Amino acid sequence: MTDTSDKLDYSKTLFLPKTDFPMRAGLPQKEPELVARWQEMQLYKKLRAEAAGRPRFVLHDGPPYANGNIHIGHALNKILKDMITRSFQMRGYDSNYVPGWDCHGLPIEWKIEEQYRAKGKNKDEVPVNEFRRECRDFAQHWIEVQTEEFKRLGIEGDFEQPYTTMNFHAEARIAGELLKFAMSDQLYRGSKPVMWSVVERTALAEAEVEYHDYESDTVWVKFPVTEGPADLHGAFVVIWTTTPWTIPGNRAVSFSPRIAYGLYEVTAAENDFGPRAGEKLIFADALAEESFAKAKLEYKRLRAVSADELASITLAHPLAGWPTSLLWGGRGAERSDGDAGGGSGADVPPPLTPPHKGEGGGDPAPYAFDVPLIAGEHVTDDAGTGFVHTAPGHGREDFDAWMDAGKDLRARGIDTAIPFTVDDAGFFTRDAPGLGPDREGGAARVIDDNGKKGDANKAVIEALIEKDMLFARGRLKHSYPHSWRSKKPVIFRNTPQWFVHMDKDLGDATTLRSRALNAIDASRFVPAAGQTRLRSMIEERPDWVLSRQRAWGVPICVFAAEDGTVLKDEAVNARILEAFENEGADAWFADGARERFLGARAGEPWTMVTDILDVWFDSGSTHTFTLEDRPDLKWPADVYLEGSDQHRGWFHSSLLESCGTRGRAPYDTVITHGFTMAEDGRKMSKSLGNQVFPQDVMAKSGADILRLWVSTTDYWEDQRLGKNVIQTNVDAYRKLRNTIRWMLGTLAHDDGAEVAQADMPELERLMLHRLAELDGLVRTGYDNFDFKRIARALVDFMVVDLSAFYFDIRKDALYCDAPSSVRRKAAIVVVRRLFDAVVKWLAPMLPFTMEEAWLERHKDAVSVHLEQFSDIPADWRDDALAAKWRKIRQVRRVVTGALELERARKTIGSSLEAAPVVHVADAELLAALDGVDVAEIAITSGAELVAGAAPDGAFGLEEVDGVGVVFARAAGTKCARSWRFTDDVGSDPDFPDVSARDAAALRELQAAGRL
Structure with missing residues (x-):
């Protein structure tokens, strides 16, 4: 035979890897091409057709607001949801993802108002349905923008038919849910203190506020003792508050039977105002020294004051008889039954005559009413004086304490009506004599339209000094609620609102609260701590405030009598729901709506409620018009997934809505994720310049880099993201991609031949064992939504077990062995199985890269996302072999x-x-x-x-x-x-x-x- 060695290029005789799969990913260019391909081939419809008849797995999408571009929180949230739905789809389920949007409420209305203000346009001069149309158009625009941004992230779902809360059918269903509460007597009109945004002119739910540092005026105020033990007459009970403007609304002072109190006497004073030597004051013993030091007073303790003595005491209001101008010919202060529009030129009542309380005839003097001491569970001796100023119109605990004491107070002849001392614009009303519209220069204001402090605190403090009822004053920086939209401080304000009872017997020995707590216990929470958090919120929450004083949303579509009784008429309800189904909720605001809906009852004295529903009721009702009404979904959902703030938001409102109408939660599992922080652990903010925008990451590195970050992070906690974190994921991605690329190159020489497991060398059988091990880990990880465990296991496997070990060893055999070599054939079979399994396992996490790899390997395939996870035989597992090779690898x-x-x-x-x-x-x-x-x-x-x-x-x-x-x-x-x-x-x-x-x-x- 002739020597041919000098004629051969040996490199051409080797089975070297050959592939068109590029080493450089070029994700920013490649990913949009794949998005376009999926849309053109209608991948979503193919997925539904492929999954027809399988068991359904439904993740119900919590709706983002349609009011701007997506941010990194959206990206984290949607990627997590996409990984879940894709992983179940590839494991034998029909896992249909229907995206949704929250379209009503203040977030969108506020944007339109901002546009109006920029144009010098007055919202109140625009017909309400014209304004609502602009809100609808605005929301629709951002739905379209966000749709494309979500698709760019690789999110697969029914974007052609999403759900939106402003869809006519959705509005009809939301209204129908409200009417269920009304017809079952769970809905009622009440007057309670709610968080109120003066800037936005609406009540806010707890989920609509955030807490920021705020500097408040603080005052220690003296309340004179008028009834009680003889030696306490002429003494003062002292309270401390960070809201001086609520003093006109004071109706009681709360104490605690668990706290030790004492009677103290001032022995020397250094201040320009306040107590003088000889004055007697009652304090909690634990706080007396601190309080007297604040007022620069010397003192001595006279005796203990018992809880029974405190309960027998009656006080005078610190502003009783102030201002004297109202007693002797000044402007009147007749009682308001609601918002008086302070400072707005309301009618001025006639002047009062001189007599006041106890003198008979005429109207009582300003603030001339008894102020009882009542026991309160909320009182502590941690700070203040041990006494709590109680203004039931301005605080939830104050309100509860006042209501709890109501029966006893009425028995003592005390009027328990709650005043409306502040109107919707933050002005004092006539219920605050001398500070409201009767004040020289107009009503004082708590907060102005820009969210700045008004002159209310100053006016109250000056009045207290004038009455010699100010013990001390100061300032305090503390955490205070702000509207998360306007970023301005809110106030607690007593207003008529519509509520849902939390503790009313629903006729089956349950209440909404008990149903919700039982539903929480029956649900799965990931992480488990979410269950405790949601339970504590439900246990403590007050009645659900449903009403908002806005224009854009589903109206509280009920008719009410003057006393708040709701009309219960199924025929009226049917007309309302039919109109909403055909015309949307705008029908409620159309001309002639009252007569249209009431029909023959239009002549009866029913008032049409014009408040709109809290937007959380909208989103809490999404399960009805998605899960129940879509034939491609099911109720209840398998999973709800949102950020941890939604324990007080969507998880919360969905739970209450469903428990109130259906008796159980609309979900089986609740998953929560943390928030994305900057790389240094600080909150991302525009002012710090540390924000990371998903659009920027996708443009520079690709969506799969973001998705790899989500996959490998501990999303149950707050995560960090920045330049270095992104680069770390770029490096990890490059290693994964190169491993896949090597497998593709090697499989270019795959002729499809099989080698029985028993005929394979140990090294190949070891790799099959590792696949069997990983198969269990991956499936369990996806079941437990523990993506980090899966991702890290697969990254380690591909980098450590494959690239640095198995492939490294087998390159010689794969490149150089003869075509007939069993060792080489076995290695090819194993690489084939490794590729198919790993690419499918990673497809939910890295859909773009795995699609590209799959189509490179399987030229006639439609999509890797139409595949099922590889069926890994149990007999591939060989623990004894693995133990042996752990020693060999050492x-x-x-x-x-x-x-x-x-x-x-x-x-x-x-x-x-x-x-x-x-x-x-x-x-x-x-x-x-x-x-x-x-x-x-x-x-x-x-x-x-x-x-x-x-x-x-x-x-x-x-x-x-x-x-x-x-x-x-x-x-x-x-x-x-x-x-x-x-x-x-x-x-x-x-x-x-x-x-x-x-x-x-x-x-x-x-x-x-x-x-």
């Missing part, structure tokens, strides 16, 4: 460590130049190496295994006891094809410069006509 680590040292010393350039001597003293390790080709696993040209302790100077690792390596150069000649040093190079005369193994491979290739 020895390998020592050998490769020794070789790295020699490479660093420039002794060798390649590990194939070495033939190390491996000394193994550990009997278990030595037994594991029996029959193993150490040179093969160490990627050397030779290796000698010696039983026993290593000589002095041998290389070793502390963590691998009993193994030492002595370096030795490989003997023999370097093969021109495989670069291994062997003694049989030239043994085949036709191929004199290659080893016998390589010559045999060349001969096979030659016989097949492939040379």
Whole structure:
């Protein structure tokens, strides 16, 4: 046979990887192409058709507001949802994702008002339905923008038919849910203090506020004792408050029977106002010293004051008889039954006549009413004075304490009506004599239209000084509620609102609260701490405030009598719902709506309620017109997933709405994620310049980089994101991509041949075992929504087990072995199975990259996302084999460590130049190496295994006891094809410069006509 070695380019005889899958991903360019491909091929519809008849798995989308571009929180949220739905879809379920949007309420209305203000336009001069149309158009625009942004993130769902709360059918269903509460007597009109935004002119729910530092005026105020033990007459009970403007609304002072109180006497005073020597004051003993120091007073304790004594005391209001101008011919202060529009030029009542309380005739003097001392559970001696100023119109705890004491107070002849001292614009009303519209210069104001402090505190403090009822004053920086939209402080204000009872018996010995608590106990929470958090909120929450004084939303579509009684008429309700279904909620605000809906009852004295529903009621009702009404979904949902703030938001309102109308939660599992912080742990903010925008990351690095970050982060807690974190994920992605690329290149030589597991070398069977191990981990991880565990396991597997171990060892066989080699064929089969399994497992996390890889491998495939996870046989698992190879890999680590040292010393350039001597003293390790080709696993040209302790100077690792390596150069000649040093190079005369193994491979290739 003729020597052909001088004619051959050996590199062309090797089975080197061949692929068009690029090393450089180019995700910013490639991903939009794939999005366009999925849309053109209608992937969503194909997914639904493929999944027809399977069990349904439904994640119900919590609706974002349609009022701006998406931010990093949206990206985190939607990627998590997409990973869940894709993973269940690829595991035998019909996992249909229907995106939704919250379209009503203040977030959108506020944007339109901002546009109006910029144009000098007055909202009140625009017909309400014209204004609502502008809100609708605004929301629709941002739905379209966000849709494209979500698609760019790789989110797959029914974007052609999403749900929106402003859809006519949705508005009709929301209204129908409200009417269910009304017809079951759960809805009522009440007057309670609610958080009120003066800037936005509406009540706010707890979920609509955030807390920021705020500097408040603080005052210590004296309340004169008018009834009680004789030696307390002429003494004062002292309260402390951070809201001086609420003093006109004071109706009681609360104390605690658990606190020790004492009577104190001032012995010396240094201040310009306040107590003088001889005055007697009652304080909690634990707070007396601090309070007297604040007022720069010297004092002595006279005696203890018992709880029974306190309960018998009646006080006078600190502003009783003020201002005197109202007693002697000044402007009147007749009682208001509601908002008086302070400072707005309301009618001025006639002046009062001189008589006041106790003198008979005429109207009472200003603030001339008894102020009782009442016991309150909320009173502590942690700060203040041990007494709590109680203004039931301005605080929830104040309101509860006042209502709890109501029966006893009425028995004592005390009027328990709650005044409306502040109107919707923050002005004092006539219920605050001398401070409202009767004040010289107009009503004082708590907060102005820009959210700035008004002059109310100053006016009240000056009045207290004038009455000699100010003990001390100061300032305090503390956490205070602000509207999360306007970012301006809110106030607590007593207003007529519509509520849902939390504790009313629903006719089956349950209440809304008890139903909700039972539903929480029956639901799964991930992480588990979410259950405790939501439960504590439900346990403590007051009645649900549904009404908002706005224009854009679903109206509280009921008719009420003057006393708040709701009309219950199924025919009226039917007309309302039919109109909403056909025309939307605008029908409520159309001309002639009252007559249209009431029909024959239009002549009865029913008032049409014009408040709109809290937007949380809208989103809390989404389960009705999505899960219940769409035939491609189901009720209840398997999963609700949102940020941890939604324990007081969407999770909360959905729970209450569903429990009130259906008796159970609309979900089986609640998953929460944390918030994304800047890299240094601070909150992202425009002012700090530390924001990360998903659009920027996608434009520079690609959506799959964001998705890898989401997959590998502990999303249950707050996460961090910034330049360095992104780069870390870019580096990890590059390693994953290169591993996949190598598999694709290797599989270019796959002829489809199979090798039975029993005929495979141990190394291949080990890799099949690892696949079986990972299959359980991946499926359990997806079931538990523990993506970090999956991602990190797969990254480690691909980088450590595959690239740095299995592929590294098998490159020689895959590149150089003959086509008939069982070892090479087995390796090809294993790489095939590795590729299929890993790419499918990663597809929910990295949909763009895995789609690109799948289509590169399977040219006729439609999409990897139409595939199911690989079916991994249980008998691939071989724990004994794995235990053996863990020992082998320990020895390998020592050998490769020794070789790295020699490479660093420039002794060798390649590990194939070495033939190390491996000394193994550990009997278990030595037994594991029996029959193993150490040179093969160490990627050397030779290796000698010696039983026993290593000589002095041998290389070793502390963590691998009993193994030492002595370096030795490989003997023999370097093969021109495989670069291994062997003694049989030239043994085949036709191929004199290659080893016998390589010559045999060349001969096979030659016989097949492939040379």
